[in-house]
Amino acid sequence: xxxxxxxxxxxxxxxxxxxxxxxxxxxxxxxxxxxxxxxxxxxxxxxxxxxxxxxxxxxxxxxxxxxxxxxxxxxxxxxxxxxxxxxxxxxxxxxxxxxxxxxxxxxxxxxxxxxxxxxxxxxx
Numbered sequence: 001x002x003x004x005x006x007x008x009x010x011x012x013x014x015x016x017x018x019x020x021x022x023x024x025x026x027x028x029x030x031x032x033x034x035x036x037x038x039x040x041x042x043x044x045x046x047x048x049x050x051x052x053x054x055x056x057x058x059x060x061x062x063x064x065x066x067x068x069x070x071x072x073x074x075x076x077x078x079x080x081x082x083x084x085x086x087x088x089x090x091x092x093x094x095x096x097x098x099x100x101x102x103x104x105x106x107x108x109x110x111x112x113x114x115x116x117x118x119x120x121x122x123x124x
Contacts, residue, residue: 002032002079006086006094009041014093018045032079036062037087040101047104056108063109 005028012020022045028038039062046055087094 002028002082003086005031006037006083009038010091010093010097013041013097018049021045022049028083032083034080035083036065036080037083041087041097044097044101044104047108048100052108055104059105059109 005024009021009024009028012018012024022042025038025042025045029035029042032038039058043055043058043062046052046058
């Protein structure tokens, strides 16, 4: 299920269908509490659709979560780890989304915030 949802999210992002990306990101977040990838993509959709304040609030929320729990998600069997693995696979449509996320973070949050997004885009 996670793989399908991430694939749909990436495919709809690639076709600029932000309403569907938003709906899928919400679905992933409801199905996998604690997932940060879906929140990052939701923030990206907010940014791309002109809801800048909502995007900043969401990016700040993700940053606070990450700062409070600095350990990396290990490749385990948890659903949170599964979403992270699926979203960082080597597929072009995800690479573009990660690159766009890095650009949005750079514009909204400064130079350090987008580093992980750009690294993930390069891997994808």
